[in-house]
Amino acid sequence: MLAAGSSATPAGPSRLRPTRREVFGDFVSGLQGVALAAMLPQSSTGAAGGVHFEPKAKRVLQIFCPGAASHLDLWDYKPELQRRSGQTPPASLDAVTFQGKNGALMGSPWAFRPRGESGKMLTAMLPHIGAVADEIAFVHSMHSKTNTHGPACVLLNTGFVLEGFPSAGSWVSHALGTENDNLPTYVAIPDVRGIPPSGPANWGAGFLPAQHQAIVFNAQQPIRDLDRPPGIPAKRDEDTRHFVSELNRLHAGRHPGEDDLRARIAAYELAARMQLSAPEVTDLSKEPKAVRQLYGADDPNRLKAAFARNCLLARRLLERGVRFVSLFCASRASGVDGLLNWDAHKTLKADYERHCPVLDQPTAALLKDMRATGMLDDTLVVWATEFGRMPTHQEGTVGRDHNPHAFTVWFAGAGIRGGTS
Secondary structure (H helix, E strand, O other), X not given: OOOOOOOOOOOOHHHOOOOHHHHHOOHHHHHHHHHHHHHOOOOOOHHHOOOOOOOOOOEEEEEEOOOOOOHHHHOOOOHHHHHOOOOOOOHHHOOOOOOOOEEEEOOOOOOEEEEOOOOEEEEOOOHHHHHOHHHEEEEEEEOOOOOOHHHHHHHHHHOOOOOOOOOHHHHHHHHHOOOOOOOOOEEEEOEOOEOOOOHHHHOOOOOOOHHHOOEEOOOOOOOOOOOOXXXXXXXHHHHHHXXXXXXXXXXXXXXXXXXXXXXXXXXXXXXHHHHHHHHHHOOHHHOOHHHHHHHOOOOOOHHHHHHHHXXXXXXXXXXXXXXXXXXXXXXXOOOOOOOOOOOOOOEHHHHHHHHHHHHHHHHHHHHHHHHHHOHHHOEEEEEEOOXXXXXXXXXXXXXXXXXXXXXXXXXXXXXXXXXXX
């Protein structure tokens, strides 16, 4: 409502309905909305200020593929590109390249097939994810503000190109708090191959209190320095913690407003509680053999088995009350493009025939497992990458260059209408 004496230009009819890009362009703001909706009173309805539908998302699982996974070769079927593959690009393309000049148009090396009742066309390289296509809502209209991996990863995780802003998981932690005092509210699970571009900036707390940043560990590297030192009895350890806690309380009272100090105290206290809870949640041997087989946790492909175990860890954390899990499939770029992540500048076919099996079965198993246990009803699953790839091959290679102007993300669970694009 405008104050007395003020004026404004009314929006024209064309602005009454937002575009798809406006709806989906700010992933982080959407997650802040999820957190805010859960905090609002649920009793008010209709014009009194309530919500039209009861919010369903209680937790978030983000699966992130660093390196700019190619939408053209995974999710976004382009039959015209397939027909024109090998032709010179039209002059109207006028695309800005990142690493090399544009070569000829390049169709996907793999066939696309209709999957599920929706008939969604997906690459044959992801048969397991294709089998759960009707759970997924694909958004093909994404674009980035940068074509550089590090800033683009930070943009997808914080909403800003520059580092130093809170990540989506930090906002959810700040808004909703914990459901389990013995586990972190927010966990980042890096790939066995290493951390993503820009590293901790993807899960940092920015200007929020530091306790809202993610705790970082995975199935291969449990939380460091968590075990009680040998030779110290449990009772003495507990008494020491109580004594230190009282000292911390007194010290904090004499130094109000020191967020870093409070965050460090909270982290140490959480670590003490996790001495009991973390070994249980990270013990994947308790999972039934059939579940491990579903995920591929014992697959002879070492990278696939490692990602499968991280997927199992993510599910165990979420079902025990962790609010936000960032699960990474691949790491930062290496000296050889496409070796450690999805950045296939030179040899796309060989690179993706290595990466797709790692992603495929474990990701599909997560969706199936959470659907079977009912977790998918109130868990929002987000698959994302930082930008897309060009519809041409990079000159002198059989790979694709960066494309910040088009890429795909997808959602599942928490009331998302699957089988849609």
